Amino acid sequence: MNQVLESMESKVNSEIMYSQIIEYSVETIIIHVDHKVLYINQSGANFLRGPKEEFIGKNVLNFFQDDMKDMIRRRIQKAMDGNEPTNLIEQTVTRFDGSLVDVELYCHPVQFGERRAIQTVLRDITVRKETEKMLNDRQKLASIGQIAAGIAHEVKNPLTSVKGFLQLLKENNSHPYLFTMESELEKAIDTLQNLLQVSKPNFYEEQIVEIDVCKELNSIVFLFQDKLYNVELEMDIKDCRKHIYGKKNLYLKAFFNLIKNAIESMPSKGKLRIEHYFQDDLVHVKISDTGVGIPEDKLNLLGTPFYSSKSDGTGLGLTQVFTTINDHGGQMTVNSVEGQGTTFHLKLPQFPVGM
Ligand SMILES: Nc1ncnc2c1ncn2[C@@H]1O[C@H](COP(=O)(O)OP(=O)(O)OP(=O)(O)O)[C@@H](O)[C@H]1O
Ligand SMILES: [Mg+2]
Structure with missing residues (x-):
């Protein structure tokens, strides 16, 4: 008798444990049938910024942008027809408060009580997207920098020699224009020097x-x-x-x-x-x-x-x-x-x- 009780107790405990793991998983887990939401975990409700009960019964397609709904519908159908999870895709979803957020998601079929349902899992990829954008911007900057550095390098040498000749000219001729020319030239060389420094800091070990x-x-x-x-x-x-x-x-x-x-x-x-x-x-x-x-x-x-x-x-x-x-x-x-x-x-x- 004690053994039966113990096994029931351990079953209840493990169910509580599993439900807690799912409730507070870092991912959003939504279970739906015929696109109607039957369950959403607590982290999901927090992530989508709405009270848990407000999501129940809602159409899961409503989270997605209008032009994506057909594609999501097809994926859900594919998951329903097969036994495999769908491939990961990136989407933007609309939260309860109207804000948009980038997610990665997949769907797979599950048994929910008596019914065959779909479990859709959403993962927040905001940080990854930001990092990708930063890397992309840096790459763009780096290539602009390389082109600019190449030009700066080519232009700086002749300007430096013009400056040298101007200085020689000034020794025999004190025309005031020569001073203006020299200071303007210095500004230009300075700009090129700055450009070289930012785009190719290795030049200046x-x-x-x-x-x-x-x-x-x-x-x-x-x-x-x-x-x-x-x-x-x-x-x-x-x-x-x-x-x-x-x-x-x-x-x-x-x-x-x-x-x-x-x-x-x-x-x-x-x-x-x-x-x-x-x-x-x-x-x-x-x-x-x-x-x-x-x-x-x-x-x-x-x-x-x-x-x-x-x-x-x-x-x-x-x-x-x-x-x-x-x-x-x-x-x-x-x-x-x-x-x-x-x-x-x-x-x-x-x-x-x-x-
Ligand atoms: N403290 C600031 N307050 C307001 N605007 C700023 C400030 N710092 C930068 N900016 C803006 O950023 C721009 C770019 O700054 P950056 O220092 O790269 O170039 P710049 O100051 O225009 O030219 P340079 O530094 O070559 O003299 C500035 O033109 C200005 O519009
Ligand atoms: Mg400045």
């Missing part, structure tokens, strides 16, 4: 050294002294004993570019705030301004070579910043409100990752 970020930030701000007369400066610098290691010139240039952008965003007046602190094993640097801000639809263009809203901008500043931070294994996020200001938040590892 630099040693990895210890960098006292606090000290460097102070020196860079000092370089902008003449531009700071109508900009209030606030330095909130902590944890200065935490140094980082990396390519110093690249880092200095990145800080320089960010501070330059911040100051340029406040042509009449405003406040520049520079923060430095150590948290979660990372050195954090925040550069904030109360300037013009960046329109939301332009945020994803930041870092793209040559994107500039300024009449005299080259649009290479942020490309250099992103490349440097990325190459050192750091991260940078941008927060901006049009008309209110922008914050660039850098999270730098103390030791470069993968250099």
